[in-house]
Each structure stands twice: as structure tokens, then as C-alpha cells.
Amino acid sequence: MKKLFSIFMIMILAFGVLAACGPQEDAEEPAKGGDDNQAATGEMPEKPEKLVVWEDTDKGIALQPALDSFTEEYGIEVEFKELGMADEIREQLPLDGPAGTGPDVVTLPHDQIGQNVVSGQITEIKVDQEVLDTFTEASVSAQMFDGKLYGLPKATETPIFIYNKALMEKAPETFDELYDYSKGLGKDQYGFLALWDNFYFAYGIMGGMGGYVFKNNNGALDAQDLGLSNEGAVEGASYIKKWYTDVFPKGIIGENGGSTMDGLFNEGKAASVMNGPWAFQAMRDAGIEYGAAPLPKLPNGEYPQTFMGVKGWHVTSYSQHPEWSTKLVEWITNYDNAKIRFEQTAEIPPVKKLIEDPVIAENEGAKAVAVQSERAVPMPNIPEMGEVWGPMATALQTVANQKAEPKAALDEAVKTINTNIEANHSNK
Incomplete structure (x- = not known):
């Protein structure tokens, strides 16, 4: 009950801030924020x-x-x-x-x-x-x-390329090299793993191929202009599908994908992963001598444009x-x-x-x-970003599981995102 009361008070106070006059609109209120004249x-x-x-x-x-x-x-x-x-x-x-x-x-x-x-x-x-x-x-x-x-x-x-120095001498220059290396390994050995059914990680590929979340107009993000099913985004999702079809194990799809990927790397069964600096300590604890590098170039010659x-x-x-x-x-x-x-x-x-x-x-x-x-x-910092994660996760998981083609999955995700933005943020 105490927690519910706290949440209720937060909502009331937030509404009150939104409804109140600005500091220079009401002379009786204490000043909030900067004084433009002094600045x-x-x-x-x-x-x-x-x-x-x-x-x-x-x-x-x-x-x-x-x-x-x-x-x-x-x-x-x-x-x-x-x-x-x-x-x-x-x-x-x-x-x-x-x-x-x-x-x-x-x-x-x-x-x-x-x-x-x-x-x-x-x-x-x-x-x-x-x-x-x-x-x-x-x-x-x-x-x-x-x-x-x-x-x-x-x-x-931001996510980077992390590799096991006992299994990989140096970081590759391109994802094409990494794909060929991964395809040449035996059963239960993986050259590279990534959580590309998770939009946070997948965006690096889609963004590097030309997709975007919201159009950036000189520092202002336009929530009405989504680039998540444009040609570049579809190309990125298609490349992701290729890895899930030919290289990645099914176990790294879904809710337990992260722990499965970490386990394979820390057990020496995966030569490299796309992960972040937050993973370093567990790797050290597992006795892995790891190397780190920026992510390799994509097939289009561009670098992955990861979320930061x-x-x-x-x-x-x-x-x-x-x-x-x-x-x-x-x-x-x-x-x-x-x-x-x-x-x-x-x-x-x-x-x-x-x-x-x-x-x-x-x-x-x-x-x-x-x-x-x-x-x-x-990562987009406007409130509408909250409507993106769920639909994009659904789209990417259906692509990873071979249950939908990239274009159809992304079109459906964008449709859902636009509907939710209209429903939940139209009074902005």
C-alpha cells in the first residue's frame, strides 16, 4: 500500500508540474531554471x-x-x-x-x-x-x-567486439571475414554470437545499413518519421536472418539468449561476441583472456551504427x-x-x-x-521511444525464428509503433 501511495503521489506531482505556470509567468512562484538575462x-x-x-x-x-x-x-x-x-x-x-x-x-x-x-x-x-x-x-x-x-x-x-585470444588471434576487419570463419568451424563451436533478436543490439546492423528510429531534424527527433522498415532497415534485418540461419544456435533467441551467449563464450565455445564493457568482469572471473575492438565493417563497407x-x-x-x-x-x-x-x-x-x-x-x-x-x-531520448522496443523485439524474433520475412515483420512493427504513438502521445 505504501508503494502504491508513493506511485500515486509521483503521478500527482508530475501532473502538477506540467500544469503549473512557468517561473516567469507567475511572479509569486520561486524561480525555476536559468535567468536568460543573467546568461x-x-x-x-x-x-x-x-x-x-x-x-x-x-x-x-x-x-x-x-x-x-x-x-x-x-x-x-x-x-x-x-x-x-x-x-x-x-x-x-x-x-x-x-x-x-x-x-x-x-x-x-x-x-x-x-x-x-x-x-x-x-x-x-x-x-x-x-x-x-x-x-x-x-x-x-x-x-x-x-x-x-x-x-x-x-x-x-556501447556494444563492441569482444574475442577470446586463445581462439582468435585478432579482431577481423569485416563481418564477411567473420562469417566465413564462423562457417568453417565444427559442431558446437561458434566463431561469433550476438543477440540480434534484441533491438538494442540489432540496431547496430540496421543503422549501419541505413535504417533509423526517428528522423533527426537538427537535434529534434521526429516521432512521426520512422525509418525502421526502410530499405536499409530491411537490408539489415535480412543480414541478421542470414546469421541466424547459418551460424547462430537457436538457444540465443529470446529471454534466455543473453545467459546462453555468455555461457558459451565463458566456456570457450564461442570465439567472439558482440557485447559491452559490462561483460568484462564475468569474462575475467571465468579466466578468459579477452581482446576488445570496435565492431568490424558491414558488407556495405560501413561500420555498425550501434546505440550509445x-x-x-x-x-x-x-x-x-x-x-x-x-x-x-x-x-x-x-x-x-x-x-x-x-x-x-x-x-x-x-x-x-x-x-x-x-x-x-x-x-x-x-x-x-x-x-x-x-x-x-x-539511443532516442524522447518519450515515444518506449513504444519501439516491444514491437521491434517481436519483429526480430520472428525473423530470427524464420517465421516471417524481414520486410513483412518490420512493416508490421512500424504499424504497431505508429498506432501506439498516436494513442499514447498524441497530446504532446
């Missing part, structure tokens, strides 16, 4: 005594040095609290923010940005182009919603000190503090200068993620 003049308001940050669980070890140096530089105390980024922060911010006990700065996965903007939890920020130029272009675009900037990138991750996840730092709409909060976000994402984050947590900040630093350039796994991230696209 335009470049003048900073009076310093606050304290700022509050919400950080992800077990990541404070990388944040504390940045906060200490910020305090030393600007004389502003900063305290932080660790909460689960994907769930606890999402649930607590609509409650603590209006109550006056929320943070000035918060970390979020970029695919939650759209919903947090729509529900009034985070505010647009303004920074110099010089600051934006320190990050990779894709990671900055992940912090955009409807053409506006709502944060700065903290860390990035970007964790970011954001200024909340409840902060009474948005300019100083923005200054703090700039500080904790700069080169020096990004390097500390990588050294303490192994999270990979998309800071261009850091990617070239030996600390990442000489780390095989980190370098692979960094290079592949430059070829990746941010």
Missing part, C-alpha cells in the same frame, strides 16, 4: 552557500575530488548523495524537488531526458561552444531534447542557483575530473582529449568503447 550578460549571481548533487550508486569516489576542487576554486560547499540512477533518482526527484529537499544537479541516463523535460524536472542549460567542443559530437547530441541542451555528458557505453548510452549531469528545475549549478556541471565534466572518473570507476567519459590520453588509448577495452562510441548514435 545573456555573462554575469554570475551571488554565490550560494551550498549546492547539492545526486550521484549514481557507488560512483561518489570519482565525484568527491571534483567537488573538493570546485569548493577550493569558488568557495561554494557541495554535498552529494548516492541513489540508484535508473530508478531511485527517477522516483525521488518529483517528490523531493517540490518539497525543497531535492538536488541542484542530478545524474541521469540520457534516455530519461525527454520524460524529465516534459514533466518539468530538469531545465535547459547554456554553455559556451568552447565547452561543448571538448566532448564528442554524439555525446552532446544525446543531451539534447527538442533542439535544446539539457546537460553535459558524464560517461558513455550516455550518462549525463543535469540542472534540476528546482535549483535556486541554476547558473552556479551549470558552472558545477561544467567543472565536474572537464578533462581533469573526467580522467579521475575513468581511473576510479572505469566509466568512459566522452571527452575528446581524454580519449587520446594514454590512460584510455592504451587500455584495450576502453579504447574499443571510445572508438565505437564515435561511430554510434545516442
